[in-house]
Amino acid sequence: MGACVNHAIAIQPHGELQKERTLNHQEFNSMTTSRYKKTPQTKPTPHQARLLAAPWMAPSVPGAVTGPWPQFIVPLAISEKPLPIRIEWDPEFFPGFPPIVDGDRVQLLLNDAPAGAPYTLTSTDETNGYLFVDLPLFDNDGNDRDNNPQTLSFVLHAATSGEDIASRPATIYIDRTPPGQERLGEVVLPDVTGQVVTPGQLVGDNLRALVPSYFGRWQGDTITPYIQGLSGNADLDASAIQLPTSDNGGVITILYPRAALEAAGDGPALLGYRIKDLAGNESVYAEGHPVVLVLRDAPGDSDLLPPIVPLFDDNDIIDEDDARQLDVEIPLYLHINGSDRIELYWNATAVGTFPITDPTADPIVTIRVPYSVIQASDPGNDAPFTVDVNYKVLRSGYAVATSPATEVVVDIRLPGGTDPTPGTPDHGNLGLPVARSTLSTPVDNVITATQFGQDANIHIPWPASTPPDPTNVKFKAGDVIVADWGGETVSYTVTSSDEQFATISALTLTGQQMVDVGTGNIPLFYTVTRNFPADPPLPAYSNTSTSPTQIVVVQSNIDVPGGGNELPDKGRFTEVNANLALNWANTRQGAPYQVLLNYLNVVPGDTIHFFMEGQTLQGVVLPGTQYDASYIIQQADINRGSYDFRVPATLFTTALWPTNVGAHVVHTYWTATNAIGTGNSGEQVTLIDLRTGLAPATPPAAAPFLSMPRFESDAADARNAEKLEQFAASLWSQPPKA
Structure with a gap:
């Protein structure tokens, strides 16, 4: 058959079958479709109406999917082999040709096209009350339409009358296409951030x-x-x-x-x-x-407590001093694992990740928040600010839970502005203090021995920033400056005039304070404190900036070698004869001169200086007999307790020490010098006679050591002269010795 065949609609007035006219299948379908639209295009005859209303007028698929779904979805398992289609029997279905004769047949239509061979009706079909006609389906038959419907119907051909009567259409779904075809996309997890x-x-x-x-x-x-x-x-x-x-x-x-x-x-x-x-x-x-x-025995958000900030809990504010040593404690939590790590957050800034060393401790970990992190969170509004502190628990490198936040209030406003060097203990905008003596011609940061014990001024520079920012970096009226001189303090309160002119009046350290601290390299620094009054709920608190440290060199006579007194040892020639004199024999290898290192304040690094000069007994200087030498003391010398200079033998000749006039004397002394000053020994006088076996009958009068530096004390000179005369007289009263 063709896709468009003629079918007769039989009407039956007075019980007799008559042929009224022939409708093609499209017209019949149009009429049946109009029934569902409630807009019939042609008013049917009574017999047409009876046929249209008859339930058996549409085929059915017994093997189709059941349920509340569209009818006649063909299961995949039976979609590629002949599919039995059921057609119901009814006497009115064959009103014009009982009994069945040869040529009465049924033709299945799929999408209005014949599907398979016509089926010849038999009396058995009439007896059964239904009949089955196979819809020919097979692999690659072109009938796969996924979930799109197709039309299934049939046409009854009555051989006696020649009528073709079309059934109502049914919908059939032949679907052999898997959902998604060859690929399905990944799921989306709306509640998971990351993986x-x-x-x-x-x-x-x-x-x-x-x-x-x-x-x-x-x-x-x-x-x-x-x-x-x-x-x-x-x-x-x-x-x-x-x-x-x-x-x-x-x-x-x-x-x-x-x-x-x-x-x-x-x-x-x-x-x-x-x-x-x-x-x-x-x-x-x-x-x-x-x-x-990460689900097996893992903590959830509800298992975590907020972090604890003890320095905030003590008075409801984190001030500058707190911020320099701020710790956060992580409480013990349920489902803890020893391999867990804690990631601490200061607002949105990750402070770091920290291991749990003892999963039974409480707190399980204490974390120091770097000052630089706290400083970076300051919005710069010249006011206290709030920060949310919380943490995450990491397991196998992944965050499994996030704690509630602890809100803290922070105020790190400092005299001198924001510290540009937060990693150091001193404020990077504060300059070094300067110390000057109040006596004439002072040297910055040096107090000489003559200035020791006198008042000194301490000068505090106005702070500057890098880069310069004079509007924000300054001291304010009411700021308290405390200068610290080796532990002695001097305080000063900044005035409005200071603030206006950007200068700080000099602070005065008294001479007594200087003496109380003593001498040496004295550390000098200052602090500047800004006090904030109570503003409920905030308490009263203060923030302090600390300057870098200046070293002030303070000197005093008590710190020079010998402690300001004459060095206790004058020294001596160690290779002398029985009369303690130098002669020709004991000077042929030069003459060693020993000084004892037993003076006050002796330390390695001191410089000792030896001086020698020859004179006649009448005090006339012998040209060419002057000699000096210096040496830096080592610890081994101090341990030994002495050091030996050696005067070269070239200094002991008869040309320099004429023998025609008899004996002479050697004047010697030595000094010790450190960073503070110099200590002097007393003069030593030694007899020298380079004659062989001769000695004067009477000792000459001794003369002072005129060509060498003298002691300041005239009394000391007189004592030395008297001792020399006594010594010389004792020598001449004894027989000369070789």
Whole structure:
């Protein structure tokens, strides 16, 4: 048959079959369609109406999917072989030709086209009350239309009358296409940030996932989640969902139960799904969405307590001093693991990640917040500011829980402005103090021995910033400056005049304060404190800036070698004869001169200086006999207790010490010098006679050591002269010795 055949609609007035006219199939379909539209195009005759209303006038598919779905969805399992189509029998179906004769037949139509061979009616069909006609289906028959409907109908041909009567059409779905065809997209996890799945991200003990749109979506599709984890793969059939008949293409949500997630094992996993449609077509497994599962005995957000900030809790403010030593304590929490790490946050800034050394301690960890982090959080509004402090628990490198925040109030406003060098103890905008004696011609940061014990001025520079910012970096009226001179302090309060002219009046250190501290390298620095009055709920508090340290060199006579007194040892020639004199024999290798290092304040590094000069007994200087030498003391010398200079033998000749006039004397002394000053020894006088076996009968009068530096004391000179005369007289009263 062709796609458009003529069919007769039989009418039966007075019980007799008459042929009124012939309708083609398109007209009949139009009429049947108009019945559903309630807008008939042609008013049917009574017999036509009876035929249109008859339930047996449309074919049915006994093997189709049952349920509230569109009728006659052909299951995949039977969609590629002849499909039995049932046609109901009714006496009115054959009103014009009882009994059945040869040539009475039925032809199936698929989309108005003949499908298969015509079926010849038999009396058995009439006896059974129905008949089956096969719809020829087979692989690659071109009938796969996915979830799009096709029209199934049939035509009855009455051989006696020659009539062709068309049935009402039925809808049939032949679907051999899997949902999504060759690929399904990854799920979207709306409650997971990143890849880590933790208890805090579950909703009602389920992980929600959104299924993206896919090709061939239709009502009745069954979507089954799957998990591929370290412990194996699992299709979560119990969590499968089926799209309703009312599916309108909205968001599809599937659930992964916590029990199934935990069964997959903590660690990396893939979450996906597969789809099976009503016809039985099964999709490929969707692309797995990678996640890291951290669920087994893991803490959730509700298991964590807020962090503790003790220096805030003590008075409800974190001031400058607190900020330099601020600790945050992390309380013990449920489901802790010794391998957990704590990541601390100061507002949105990660302070760092810290291990847990003792999972039974409480707090489990104490974390020092760097001052630079606190300083960076200051919005610069010249006022106290708030900060949220919280932490995350990391397990296997992933955040599994976030604590509630502790809000703290911070004020680190400083005299001198924001510290540009927060990593150092001193404020980078504060300059070094300068110390000057109040006596004439002072040298910055040096107090000489003559200035020691006198008042000194301490000068505080006005602060400057790098880069310069005079509007923000300054002292304010009311700031308290305290200068510290080796522990002695001098305070000063900044005035409005100081602030106006950007200068600080000099602070005075009294001479007595200087003496109390003593001498040496004295550290000098200053602090500047700004006091903030109570402003409930904030208490009264203060912030202090500290300057760098200046070293002031303070000298005093008590610090020079010998402590301001004559050095206790004059020294001596150690190779002399029995009369303690130098002669020709004991000077042939030169003459060693020993000084004792037993003076006050002796230290390694002191310089000792030896001086010698020859004179006649009458005090006339002998030209060429002058000699001096210096030496820097070592610790070994101090341990030994002495040092020996050696006067060269070239200094002991008869040309320099004439023998025709008899004996002479050697005048010697030495000095010791340190960074503070110099100490002098007394003069030593030694007889020298380079004659061989001769000695004067009477000792000459001794003369002072005129060509050498003299002691300041005239009394000392007189004592030395008297001792020399006594010594010389004693020598001449004894026989000369070689």
